[in-house]
Amino acid sequence: MTQMTVPYVALGLRARRVKRELMAAIERVIDSGMYILGPDVAEFETRFAAYCGTRYAVGVADGTSALILVLRSLGVGPGDEVITAPNSFAASASSAALLGATPRFVDVRREDMNMDPALLEAAITPRTKAIVPVHLTGAPADMEPILKVAERHGIAVVEDAAQSVGTTYNGRRTGSMGYAGCFSLHPLKNLHGIGDAGVITTSDERLYRWLLKARNHGLRNRDEVEFWSTNSRLDTLQAAVLNVMLDHLDGWIAERRAIAAEYGAALAGVVGVPRETPGSLHTYQTFMIHAENRPALLEHLKARGVDAKVHYPLAIPMQDAARGLDVKMDDFPVTRWLVDRIVSLPLYAEMTAAQRATVIDGVRSFYRR
Amino acid sequence: MKVPYNYLDRQFDAAETEAILDKLRLLVQTGEFTIGPPVLEFERRLSAMIGVRHVVGTNTGTDALILALKALGIGPGDEVITQVNTFYATVGAIVAVGARPVFVDVDDQYAIDATKIDAAVTPRTKALLPVYWGGLPPDMPAIMAAARRHRLYVVEDACPAVGAAYDGVAAGAFGHTAGFSMHPLKPLHVWGDGGAVATNDDKAAEWLSLYRNHGMVNRDEIAIWGVNQRLQTVQAVVANHILDKVNPWVDRRIAIAERIDAGLSDVLEIIVPPRPKNRRNAYQLYMVRVQRRPELLRYLAGEGVEAKVHYPIPLHLQEAARELKYGRGDFPVAEAQAADIVTLPGHQFLTDAEVDYMIDRIRRFYRR
Numbered sequence: 001m002t003q004m005t006v007p008y009v010a011l012g013l014r015a016r017r018v019k020r021e022l023m024a025a026i027e028r029v030i031d032s033g034m035y036i037l038g039p040d041v042a043e044f045e046t047r048f049a050a051y052c053g054t055r056y057a058v059g060v061a062d063g064t065s066a067l068i069l070v071l072r073s074l075g076v077g078p079g080d081e082v083i084t085a086p087n088s089f090a091a092s093a094s095s096a097a098l099l100g101a102t103p104r105f106v107d108v109r110r111e112d113m114n115m116d117p118a119l120l121e122a123a124i125t126p127r128t129k130a131i132v133p134v135h136l137t138g139a140p141a142d143m144e145p146i147l148k149v150a151e152r153h154g155i156a157v158v159e160d161a162a163q164s165v166g167t168t169y170n171g172r173r174t175g176s177m178g179y180a181g182c183f184s185l186h187p188l189k190n191l192h193g194i195g196d197a198g199v200i201t202t203s204d205e206r207l208y209r210w211l212l213k214a215r216n217h218g219l220r221n222r223d224e225v226e227f228w229s230t231n232s233r234l235d236t237l238q239a240a241v242l243n244v245m246l247d248h249l250d251g252w253i254a255e256r257r258a259i260a261a262e263y264g265a266a267l268a269g270v271v272g273v274p275r276e277t278p279g280s281l282h283t284y285q286t287f288m289i290h291a292e293n294r295p296a297l298l299e300h301l302k303a304r305g306v307d308a309k310v311h312y313p314l315a316i317p318m319q320d321a322a323r324g325l326d327v328k329m330d331d332f333p334v335t336r337w338l339v340d341r342i343v344s345l346p347l348y349a350e351m352t353a354a355q356r357a358t359v360i361d362g363v364r365s366f367y368r369r
Numbered sequence: 370m371k372v373p374y375n376y377l378d379r380q381f382d383a384a385e386t387e388a389i390l391d392k393l394r395l396l397v398q399t400g401e402f403t404i405g406p407p408v409l410e411f412e413r414r415l416s417a418m419i420g421v422r423h424v425v426g427t428n429t430g431t432d433a434l435i436l437a438l439k440a441l442g443i444g445p446g447d448e449v450i451t452q453v454n455t456f457y458a459t460v461g462a463i464v465a466v467g468a469r470p471v472f473v474d475v476d477d478q479y480a481i482d483a484t485k486i487d488a489a490v491t492p493r494t495k496a497l498l499p500v501y502w503g504g505l506p507p508d509m510p511a512i513m514a515a516a517r518r519h520r521l522y523v524v525e526d527a528c529p530a531v532g533a534a535y536d537g538v539a540a541g542a543f544g545h546t547a548g549f550s551m552h553p554l555k556p557l558h559v560w561g562d563g564g565a566v567a568t569n570d571d572k573a574a575e576w577l578s579l580y581r582n583h584g585m586v587n588r589d590e591i592a593i594w595g596v597n598q599r600l601q602t603v604q605a606v607v608a609n610h611i612l613d614k615v616n617p618w619v620d621r622r623i624a625i626a627e628r629i630d631a632g633l634s635d636v637l638e639i640i641v642p643p644r645p646k647n648r649r650n651a652y653q654l655y656m657v658r659v660q661r662r663p664e665l666l667r668y669l670a671g672e673g674v675e676a677k678v679h680y681p682i683p684l685h686l687q688e689a690a691r692e693l694k695y696g697r698g699d700f701p702v703a704e705a706q707a708a709d710i711v712t713l714p715g716h717q718f719l720t721d722a723e724v725d726y727m728i729d730r731i732r733r734f735y736r737r
Contacts, residue, residue, distance in 0.1 A: 009400075094591075314590060
């Protein structure tokens with residue numbers, strides 16, 4: 001692979017900014033010998049719950065496990081349906097499929113690329129067990145109407161907040177509006193460990209108490225198993241790292257937003273650019289533009305050393321894994337429109353001014369020709 | 370004198386910690402945290418050490434067992450035969466894939482009683498899941514023979530048994546698939562959770578690599594619905610550092626076990642299990658059966674010896690097992706062992722003086 005002038009991510013750079021703090025936190029865990037759960041995990045959970053404005057947070061191994069655990073708590077299984085968005089990462093749907101349920105999809109809106117609440121009601125059947133709106137790219141789904149429809153039908157809303165740590169909607173953080181919020185803290189996320197990690201937020205005490213057991217073999221204490229379950233614990237090492245990262249999160253989000261504003265101002269009118277809806281705070285997990293003539297644009301950017309990506313070139317219903325679902329892309333015209341146009345531009349605080357200019361000029365020069 | 374059960378503070382002294390932290394610093398520089406090069410290195414080296422074609426790193430030992438079962442297509446409607454004196458995850462994994470656990474009793478070495486397998490097989494039985502309980506290889510040749518007789522898969526729960534072997538064949542090299550745990554108190558361990566699946570089956574290995582990583586063929590395409598059960602790259606760094614030390618550690622554990630066995634051999638209140646020479650026990654747990662267990666545990670605690678019980682309640686009597694409809698008396702050997710078994714400290718960092726002190730205190734308790 002050729003060396004890119006502007007790589008899509010620079011995880012090493014981010015980690016290097018806080019390396020001393022990270023290594024000190026890791027060393028503390030090693031010295032304590034508490035490698036499994038323990039005070040670092042508890043501290044992270046307390047702080048993360050406070051950050052999101054929920055009563056509880058439960059650390060888990062990864063974002064996919066978070067979704068699976070919460071759907072399991074609702075009894076989702078064979079014969080049930082779970083509604084989500086078709087343009088997300090596979091886990092939004094696979095979490096339901098892996099429990100034996102059938103994922104159903106509701107098309108999204110062009111402006112925020114999130115579930116269209118106007119189409120939600122028509123997708124609900126007597127078998128619908130949960131609605132999983134996704135806060136894609138760090139933009140909040142339009143939760144108020146979604147919650148209203150769900151409430152009318154008595155269906156739980158599980159927020160797929162994997163891409164939206166810190167995002168707000170009408171002043172509330174994502175993860176605090178539904179029955180539970182499921183976060184991924186994978187290295188590419190705004191808040192991340194140095195490896196896989198996840199967390200579930202909720203204000204439901206019963207769910208909280210169940211999750212503490214469900215992520216740890218169903219153990220009530222060392223010797224008694226209340227129900228069969230798995231090991232989906234958040235690694236203590238990752239919790240220690242996350243406690244360091246959490247101190248910096250709001251600063252990093254502010255840095256991302258500044259670059260997003262710079263891109264937005266420079267590219268508006270050239271391509272479709274993401275916009276913040278009133279009352280919300282977009283955290284720009286990805287800066288996703290809508291671009292005509294995408295293959296040529298990507299070529300053009302690559303020639304200039306800009307590594308842009310597509311999240312994702314195949315919507316979930318188009319994947320081989322979805323062949324048993326009996327869905328056609330014709331049912332999701334907006335998603336189909338988006339799939340051919342979306343481009344994620346490199347955006348991270350460690351970019352130099354020259355790199356940012358290379359990205360902006362790259363896009364602009366393509367459409368000026 | 371204190372004889373601690375947990376050895377981690379002795380193992381990770383300042384120099385050892387620093388050596389691993391140096392490697393972690395390099396990893397942090399690169400940012401390759403997701404299935405980074407250390408994971409691939411680990412998989413290569415562990416497969417060579419065990420003598421299998423493939424090892425796939427997983428997030429935990431429980432995940433390893435779940436994947437080891439699923440890779441063979443075991444799921445709803447199937448029955449899997451295992452034992453009741455194991456860690457919950459053995460059964461948790463069977464239930465997680467939708468299959469039904471069927472139990473058989475154990476023998477005097479606390480391993481599955483291979484002579485009782487035939488009677489537990491039904492038309493729905495799909496696999497045998499023998500456990501290397503405490504690090505001891507069960508009677509693998511007899512188990513493999515039973516599997517061949519009934520055309521069943523064998524999934525080895527080798528969670529605590531890297532370094533164990535039967536007739537020189539390593540734990541994990543017998544079955545169709547095998548799961549390992551790298552939890553901190555296992556022979557091969559990391560700084561948190563970690564696991565691995567071993568297999569000689571190329572197709573199973575390919576499926577495992579896909580499934581543990583969201584079913585992703587590449588960044589954009591998913592072939593199957595999968596999960597995220599990857600081995601953490603930071604933990605792979607720790608595992609790579611430790612891997613070559615496991616067999617010497619097991620050698621030391623065996624020496625300590627032999628010392629305790631000899632020291633307790635004439636104490637009539639204690640039953641030391643048979644120790645067949647062709648089984649290399651990794652001694653993750655050094656277990657004997659004792660009389661007056663509660664009093665002994667209390668006395669040893671007062672004398673600074675940290676003994677434990679693995680576990681006081683066999684799995685079929687757990688609340689989680691109620692829908693399986695077993696009851697007290699169904700597995701008399703395992704139930705009797707649960708009532709009087711004790712795990713003594715037997716880790717590789719104990720000194721001979723500490724071991725002798727522990728033996729002496731146990732002898733004193735029984736007035737020997």
